[in-house]
Amino acid sequence: MGFLDRFRKREDKEVLWTKCDSCKSLLYIPELRANLNVCPKCQHHFNMPSKERLQHLLKDFYLLFEDIKPADPLNFKDTKSYKERLKQAQEQTTLSEALLVAEGLLVDERVVLAVMDFNFIGGSMGSVVGERFYRACKHASNRELPLIAIITSGGARMQEGILSLMQMAKTSIGTGYLKRKGLPYITVLTDPTTGGVSASFAFLGDIILAEPKALIGFAGPRVIEQTIKQQLPEGFQRAEFLLEKGMVDMVVHRKELKDALYNLIKFTTYWRRHVEV
Numbered sequence: 426m427g428f429l430d431r432f433r434k435r436e437d438k439e440v441l442w443t444k445c446d447s448c449k450s451l452l453y454i455p456e457l458r459a460n461l462n463v464c465p466k467c468q469h470h471f472n473m474p475s476k477e478r479l480q481h482l483l484k485d486f487y488l489l490f491e492d493i494k495p496a497d498p499l500n501f502k503d504t505k506s507y508k509e510r511l512k513q514a515q516e517q518t519t520l521s522e523a524l525l526v527a528e529g530l531l532v533d534e535r536v537v538l539a540v541m542d543f544n545f546i547g548g549s550m551g552s553v554v555g556e557r558f559y560r561a562c563k564h565a566s567n568r569e570l571p572l573i574a575i576i577t578s579g580g581a582r583m584q585e586g587i588l589s590l591m592q593m594a595k596t597s598i599g600t601g602y603l604k605r606k607g608l609p610y611i612t613v614l615t616d617p618t619t620g621g622v623s624a625s626f627a628f629l630g631d632i633i634l635a636e637p638k639a640l641i642g643f644a645g646p647r648v649i650e651q652t653i654k655q656q657l658p659e660g661f662q663r664a665e666f667l668l669e670k671g672m673v674d675m676v677v678h679r680k681e682l683k684d685a686l687y688n689l690i691k692f693t694t695y696w697r698r699h700v701e702v
């Protein structure tokens with residue numbers, strides 16, 4: 426159960442307390458949300474709804490590509506139809522898809538921000554997530570703006586089959602537009618970042634940040650253990666482990682993320698302002 430579901434369920438019953446997943450402390454939900462969904466006792470980072478993330482990071486923003494809406498091209502059905510699953514996710518999250526894109530001000534720097542939401546079908550990447558991300562890249566490139574992506578994903582959206590996998594190539598191509606113009610593309614990997622998203626645009630950032638203890642990888646640890654028949658080292662696929670191995674550049678606490686991103690944007694765009702080319 427995602428953080429948002431739990432919050433909603435309890436809100437209906439007018440219960441405003443939850444337990445920390447990590448230290449098991451009893452937490453007052455409004456206080457937890459005011460603390461950016463980070464446990465004040467042990468600093469455990471709960472997943473953060475994309476709208477809250479957007480409001481925290483940007484001001485004077487406007488949403489982009491909201492008119493691109495998910496469809497059900499394969500008429501897919503498992504225990505529930507995909508159409509029904511989409512409708513349910515949209516109602517629960519009040520989002521149109523698992524990725525929202527906005528342009529706005531990070532302090533005083535104009536940026537394009539793409540934010541994923543794990544509460545929307547596990548932050549899975551279907552055609553719309555891929556298309557919106559691709560357009561975010563083109564938009565940032567045309568407007569000569571940096572692109573920041575806050576990522577969380579369970580992987581490809583199986584209900585869209587091959588169309589979902591094709592998004593890996595498309596999103597990767599998208600990041601090339603920024604590269605050609607020398608515009609920074611910064612990714613922030615949050616818990617969890619896995620599957621097709623980690624294997625495409627998540628790890629293509631010029632600078633890759635991660636939130637503390639975030640699970641980051643392609644396949645989950647259980648699948649790897651069963652495949653290679655070996656026990657994995659302690660902390661395998663966690664942000665700190667990946668930092669040690671050079672897969673990510675910085676592990677940043679959520680409270681320091683805005684400052685870190687702002688400084689990185691200033692630093693990486695300095696030459697555009699000050700160097701004649």
Ligand SMILES: [Zn+2]
Nearest residue numbers: 445448464467
């Ligand atoms: Zn805690």
